[in-house]
Amino acid sequence: MIVLLPAFAIAAALLVFGVIVAFAGVSPVDVWTLLFKGAFGDWYSWQNTLQRSAPLMLTALCVALPAQAGLVIIGGEGALVLGGLGCAAFAQLVPLPANIVGTVMVCIAGAMAGAAWIALAGALRQWRGINETISSLLLAYIAIGLFKHLVEGVLRDPASLNKPSTHALPDGMLISGIGGSDVHWGFVIGVVACILFALWLRWTPSGFSLRVVGGNPRTAQLVGLPATKLVLLACALGGACAGTAGAIEVAAVHTNANASLVSGYGYAGILVAFIARQQPIAIVPVAILFGGFGAAGSLLQRRLGLPDASVLLLQGIAFVFILASEALRGTDWLAFWRKVFGIEVAA
Amino acid sequence: MSIRYTRRDSLKSLAALGAAAASPLAFAQKPLTIGVIYVGPRDDYGYNQAQAEAAALVKKMPGMKVVEEENVPETAAVQKTMTGMIAQDGATLLFPTSFGYFDPHMLVVAQKYPDIRFAHCGGMWTEGKHPKNTASYFGYIDECQYLNGVIAGHMSKSKKLGFIAAKPIPQVLRNINAFTMGARSVDPKIVTTVIFTGDWSMPVKEAEATNSLADQGVDVFTMHVDSPKVIVETAAKRGKMVCGYHASQAKLAPQAYLTGAEWNWLTAYMTFIDAAKAGKPHPNFVRGGLKEGFVKMSPYGPAVGDAAKKMADGIKAQMVADKFDLFKGPLKDNKGATVIAAGKTFKQTDIELEKMNYLVEGVVGSAS
Numbered sequence: 001m002i003v004l005l006p007a008f009a010i011a012a013a014l015l016v017f018g019v020i021v022a023f024a025g026v027s028p029v030d031v032w033t034l035l036f037k038g039a040f041g042d043w044y045s046w047q048n049t050l051q052r053s054a055p056l057m058l059t060a061l062c063v064a065l066p067a068q069a070g071l072v073i074i075g076g077e078g079a080l081v082l083g084g085l086g087c088a089a090f091a092q093l094v095p096l097p098a099n100i101v102g103t104v105m106v107c108i109a110g111a112m113a114g115a116a117w118i119a120l121a122g123a124l125r126q127w128r129g130i131n132e133t134i135s136s137l138l139l140a141y142i143a144i145g146l147f148k149h150l151v152e153g154v155l156r157d158p159a160s161l162n163k164p165s166t167h168a169l170p171d172g173m174l175i176s177g178i179g180g181s182d183v184h185w186g187f188v189i190g191v192v193a194c195i196l197f198a199l200w201l202r203w204t205p206s207g208f209s210l211r212v213v214g215g216n217p218r219t220a221q222l223v224g225l226p227a228t229k230l231v232l233l234a235c236a237l238g239g240a241c242a243g244t245a246g247a248i249e250v251a252a253v254h255t256n257a258n259a260s261l262v263s264g265y266g267y268a269g270i271l272v273a274f275i276a277r278q279q280p281i282a283i284v285p286v287a288i289l290f291g292g293f294g295a296a297g298s299l300l301q302r303r304l305g306l307p308d309a310s311v312l313l314l315q316g317i318a319f320v321f322i323l324a325s326e327a328l329r330g331t332d333w334l335a336f337w338r339k340v341f342g343i344e345v346a347a
Numbered sequence: 348m349s350i351r352y353t354r355r356d357s358l359k360s361l362a363a364l365g366a367a368a369a370s371p372l373a374f375a376q377k378p379l380t381i382g383v384i385y386v387g388p389r390d391d392y393g394y395n396q397a398q399a400e401a402a403a404l405v406k407k408m409p410g411m412k413v414v415e416e417e418n419v420p421e422t423a424a425v426q427k428t429m430t431g432m433i434a435q436d437g438a439t440l441l442f443p444t445s446f447g448y449f450d451p452h453m454l455v456v457a458q459k460y461p462d463i464r465f466a467h468c469g470g471m472w473t474e475g476k477h478p479k480n481t482a483s484y485f486g487y488i489d490e491c492q493y494l495n496g497v498i499a500g501h502m503s504k505s506k507k508l509g510f511i512a513a514k515p516i517p518q519v520l521r522n523i524n525a526f527t528m529g530a531r532s533v534d535p536k537i538v539t540t541v542i543f544t545g546d547w548s549m550p551v552k553e554a555e556a557t558n559s560l561a562d563q564g565v566d567v568f569t570m571h572v573d574s575p576k577v578i579v580e581t582a583a584k585r586g587k588m589v590c591g592y593h594a595s596q597a598k599l600a601p602q603a604y605l606t607g608a609e610w611n612w613l614t615a616y617m618t619f620i621d622a623a624k625a626g627k628p629h630p631n632f633v634r635g636g637l638k639e640g641f642v643k644m645s646p647y648g649p650a651v652g653d654a655a656k657k658m659a660d661g662i663k664a665q666m667v668a669d670k671f672d673l674f675k676g677p678l679k680d681n682k683g684a685t686v687i688a689a690g691k692t693f694k695q696t697d698i699e700l701e702k703m704n705y706l707v708e709g710v711v712g713s714a715s
Contacts, residue, residue: 038435044430044431044434044435048427048430048431051423051427052423052424052427148545148546152514161471161516161517161701161702162446162469162471162516162518163446163447163449163450163516164514164516182426182427182430249422252423253422253423253426253451254422254451255451258447259447259546260420260421260422260447263420263421263422263424264420294424295427298416298419298424298427298428298431299431299435301415301416301417302382302414302415302416302431302432302435302436303414303436305415307388307389307417308388308416308417308418
């Protein structure tokens with residue numbers, strides 16, 4: 001039932017979407033075929049889908065981990081851009097070995113920048129009583145402002161004339177594709193992070209404590225759990241994930257930090273986390289589904305000339321259906337049909 | 348090196364294409380598939396629409412297939428769109444049109460596909476540094492901004508002009524300076540106040556900037572943002588006049604719209620398409636202005652007076668005849684320093700102009 005319900009929801013969404021495109025004069029069968037082909041049709045499409053999903057797993061964790069402690073953090077975008085900035089700035093200011101060691105170090109720098117930023121939202125909540133949803137969102141705006149200020153200011157590579165950027169990472173520090181494919185190692189890091197955090201939450205005392213804090217903070221304090229520390233830890237870990245996503249974007253895709261990094265991965269991660277019901281392990285398939293929509297949407301635009309908005313529409317319908325289908329979980333179907341039947345008989 | 352490509356040449360090649368289609372031989376030819384990638388929506392009344400208008404014209408030509416994708420961010424997504432166009436759609440000539448697509452995205456994909464031709468809008472293709480199957484094209488639209496300035500200078504009563512721009516980068520500064528110099532050629536008392544919004548698509552800030560400048564007495568606006576729609580509509584609502592940019596926004600405010608600096612990308616597109624069709628080497632660095640038909644002016648709006656039209660048309664004729672230089676000394680920046688010494692003249696093709704980092708005298712604002 002865990003997989004069946006979302007699968008039905010997606011099928012229903014595809015059906016509704018088919019009706020909509022039919023009204024727009026496009027054959028639904030063509031659309032369905034292209035959607036599948038674009039997202040999962042062949043190895044090329046799979047690479048496309050998986051690559052798109054890589055940053056989303058980490059930004060979704062930035063929502064899902066604090067959610068375990070009962071926080072709604074939506075400022076992952078800020079942690080991501082600062083992660084990218086931390087990565088590029090660290091490489092620019094500190095002489096590092098231009099190999100895998102350097103790569104790990106700049107990724108850690110990015111993770112720390114992201115961790116500090118989201119921990120700040122947690123600290124403001126724990127010590128100053130400021131709503132973390134609002135503060136993390138506002139902090140994201142500040143982070144983007146700070147990012148642009150530094151990238152267009154002191155950290156700017158003077159050679160980047162019309163597109164202000166930091167200096168590029170040395171070639172040896174760049175992250176390459178896995179085994180010659182287009183999917184870079186960021187995807188593996190995302191999957192591993194999701195699995196590790198799922199295990200941590202399920203099987204360790206600290207993970208369990210965190211869930212107790214999220215379940216009932218008063219009880220947690222009553223039994224002597226360090227609620228504030230755990231909240232800050234969850235925020236920092238979430239921020240570290242988003243920061244790592246930013247660092248990987250720099251090291252695997254952009255080679256330097258520039259405004260193209262601010263592309264909404266942080267916000268997309270919120271959606272992924274909520275669809276995954278804040279469960280780290282569920283983030284993996286949801287992020288891949290999300291990547292699939294992106295890949296399929298690309299093909300749909302090119303082949304049928306449909307506007308970009310049409311894929312957003314499908315995505316929206318699919319996610320509303322998935323969320324709505326959750327309401328059906330645990331339904332006693334026998335009783336349901338008996339009731340429906342009963343009403344019919346009574347009428 | 349700039350490739351001189353006139354509108355007449357492009358008409359000739361269009362005619363040739365038509366003739367080719369009429370002959371039975373054309374059926375033997377495989378259609379050329381081109382891919383065009385936009386960073387925003389195709390109907391933004393701005394940067395992307397200007398590209399999409401050219402793509403739409405190419406689409407109507409015989410023997411051409413065009414695949415398009417809009418709203419593609421400058422991330423791994425655009426690399427995937429490019430490889431998808433090549434692998435899934437069979438495109439052999441790609442037009443990634445956003446500035447941020449150039450480095451690293453287009454260069455990465457171009458390296459993997461040495462047989463595919465790439466033509467990027469706005470970038471600085473450099474011999475020896477960038478692969479031969481890549482190229483950059485751009486237009487000297489500052490010429491049109493100068494003419495915008497001439498019209499604005501004539502029409503402004505308050506002698507205060509407004510320029511709303513995204514970022515203080517060379518391509519933008521060049522337009523602000525040209526516009527201001529055009530206006531001050533009419534009346535040296537005119538000043539242009541510039542507001543930078545910080546990014547290419549910031550509709551809320553653009554509206555705020557327009558209102559704030561209108562409050563300060565600015566009565567003619569122009570801009571350099573991806574979609575001028577919000578600025579044009581806001582200015583018109585405030586009873587102010589506008590000179591457009593990128594594409595024509597006349598439809599949005601027929602009365603307030605004076606004229607506009609528009610791209611004519613078909614000229615650039617045909618340069619690459621003709622070379623690809625003929626199997627000639629890929630033209631790597633393609634530039635042109637009014638003379639070459641890379642840029643054009645919107646038709647004058649009903650408010651524009653005859654004196655303004657006469658002066659602007661006169662200068663335009665000189666530009667087309669290559670007898671008018673925008674950036675020549677002595678030229679001072681708005682801090683009083685001389686940026687171009689007396690006697691020194693920069694031709695439009697001069698790379699030095701693509702590094703501009705100052706605002707000229709008469710501009711209120713800061714380039715850093």
